[in-house]
Amino acid sequence: MEKTQGWLSILGANPDVFYKHLFDVETPKYGAGRPSSWPLGHEMEYECRLGDMILCSKVREAYEVGFRGKKRDKPTAMEQLLGGTGDAVRVRRIAKVEQVSCDNCGLHLADADKPGGRFFYYCRQCKRSGRRFELCVACHVLEILQGEGKYSGNSFHPHYLKCQHRSTLIRRQSLENAYLDSPHLHRVLCDMCGGVVVGRGASDQCAKDGGSGGLPSKNRKGQELNDPHKKFYILASEFYACAHCPEQTGLRFELCVPCHNRISESGRGIQQLETTL
Ligand SMILES: [Zn+2]
Ligand SMILES: [Zn+2]
Ligand SMILES: [Zn+2]
Ligand SMILES: [Zn+2]
Structure with a gap:
């Protein structure tokens, strides 16, 4: 804890209380990494890059x-x-x-x-x-x-140092909805867990992670969806996007719903603890 707070002060950073715990690890590394190593989602049994x-x-x-x-x-x-x-x-x-x-x-x-x-x-x-x-x-x-504007560095996204969790993240239903000026974007990877939220293969990824939607190959009742007469689509999985980051740093910042909720919950816990102390 001490060590972490030490190098945060060297950086001159004072992250949001919701994010402070993210720095309590030896070598913080969050997000999807270099776009060249992102899974393309051709199939679920193996990863193509x-x-x-x-x-x-x-x-x-x-x-x-x-x-x-x-x-x-x-x-x-x-x-x-x-x-x-x-x-x-x-x-x-x-x-x-x-x-x-x-x-x-x-x-x-x-x-x-x-x-x-x-x-x-x-x-x-x-x-x-x-x-x-x-x-x-x-x-x-x-x-x-698809890697345009995504953070691919070795440490952590500037969002975690500069943005407020509760006031900057907006829940988005789709990519078009989040980035009107970039209609070519069709992929979102979470800047926390690195998982695919929107894009090829998102469905199975979501199902594996316990699910924030997506297109399952079987629906919730276990019915096969390969019957062409019964096609149904869940258009896009929802995600949270930061409204500040693109303006401030030129970077996109996106979180999957489970990661967002996990951070919100633990943040609220810390806040309660601090007010009762
Ligand atoms: Zn392939
Ligand atoms: Zn941000
Ligand atoms: Zn083509
Ligand atoms: Zn995530």
């Missing part, structure tokens, strides 16, 4: 003759709008690789037996698992842009 996406100009550079892999059907207009949140209900089919299309926007990219295809990225991690995930060049750029 940006470095796993390999650029190719021909289908046979990516998949040898005879390779068979499971690929999801092309995303519908609705699923494209969801930026991957609807993946869980997209039907996977196993087949030889005749053609390649973007799993994000559905664009047809190349045929195995015809010349003149476009450049595309395939996921080597998915391929190792007998699955396929492909992106067009534009959607790959979009994937890189």
